[in-house]
Amino acid sequence: MLRHPEIRFRVTVAASLIAFVLSSALSAVLLIQIRQTAYVDLLRVMARDNRRTATAIETGQLTLDISPTTESLQQVVNQRGRSSRPRRGCRAAPGSGFPPPDPFDERRIGQVCDIDAPGARCFVIFERRVGVGPDALYIISLAPAQGPLPRPVLGSLVLLGVPFLTFLAGYGTWLSVTRALRPVDRIRRDLDEITATDLERRVPEPHRRDEVGRLAESVNATLDRLEEAVARQRAFVSDVSHELRSPLTALRMELELALSAPEDTDVPAALRALLVNTERLSAVVDDLLALARLDADSTFARERVDLTEIVDQEVLRRPRRAQVTVLAEGPVTVRGGRSELSRLLTNLIDNADRHASSEVTVILRPEPPSTAVVEVIDDGTGVAPEDRERVFERFARLAEGRHRDAGGTGLGLAISRDIAEAHRGSLILTDRIDGVPGARFVLRLPRDDSPG
Secondary structure, three states, X not given: OOOOXXXXXXXXXXXXXHHHHHHHHHHHHHHHHHHHHHHHHHHHXXXXXXXXXXXXXXXXXXXXXXXXXXXXXXXXXXXXXXXOOOOOOOOOOOOOOOOOOOOOOOEEEEEEXXXXXXXXXXXXXXXXXXXXXXXOEEEEEEEEOOOOXXXXXXXXXXXXXXXXXXHHHHHHHHHHHHHHHHHHHHHHHHHHHOOOOOOOOOOOOOOOOOHHHHHHHHXXXXXXXXXXXXXXXXXXXXXXXXXXXXHHHHHHHHHHHHHHOHHHOOHHHHHHHHHHHHHHHHHHHHHHHHHHHHHHOOXXXXXXXXXXXXXXXXXXXXXXXXEEEEEEOOOOEEEEOHHHHHHHHHHXXXXXXXXXXXXXXXXXXXXXXXXXXXXXXXXXXXXXXXXXXXXXXXXXXXXXXXXXXXXXXXXXXXXXXXXXXXXXXEEEEEOOOOOOOOOEEEEEEEEOOOOO
């Protein structure tokens, strides 16, 4: 016996047990019906024979041949229990001690055992009274009581039907479940053969739109997402390697130059170059750590955060290349991680500052019914509509962006969108509403209107 029986075995056993219980109950009902029918037929035959004898007594023809049509015994007695003089064709029945019929009824039916009569141990008795008063006679008919199977052939067929129906139900269930699970076995075998090097393979989808077909579709959809995730991860690793190689190569070059001619090296200039490349390397590492934390766990601690306060602090924290204007009518509060939201707004303001010609505008406002909106607008050249989603990809930098921001990591906007989505919000890039060239980032987050 398997420790964990397979599905078709369990289903077959369950179906067989159900079929056994139902067929047994049906067989019991049929056997009871057969027994009742046989008993009624026996009483009908005994009543007919008994009535023939009664008619013969009433017409004075008891001497005629009135032999019973069954293997029953008959006896005619008076009120004192004495038999009438023997009549030809009547088979004697011993005294049964069976009580006479009720005064208001002419017959009585019952069953007695342990009487001195041939043929059986227990008998069915049909007793009839003929006449009234002292001259009344009693006709007693006895027939052997029926056994468990009064009709053996029919009863045996009914009993044999129980194992037959149980086997038929079990065998049919086994075949049906085996056929239904055959596509599942193929799906399992194909999944066992799929590895990280051949994620383009898919499991076969049955033509039927049943549960197995939908399972195959879900498995293929999962494989699609897995292949996409693996491809994105491989591209991410490749991009990380490329982004880290550049500052590391620059660091190594500066160090090699300083070591090759130490007397001709401008030490302050070399240290400044090393510091710039170190800061770039540190920025890439910080962004990678932020992405790793967001991918691993988005259930960071949340609190009530005023976005207006964060923007004011960020604008005043350090000088900018462009003029930054903040427009807000009051506090705009959300519930989320303070450090994560600070990083999101910092990335948007830094990105706008790098690409603006002279001015950056930050607008904070509530939007009915319960949304906080932050717009970061610059007056730069803007982004073409076909590239507006690509700027949110990791390590994605457009040609114009590479020229204006050669030291960027290409991760800031990707991190910003991930933080927005982790807060059940959205971040999009669109045109300015005043028709002036430039980029307009729109951040929407669920607003927190609970009392502070």
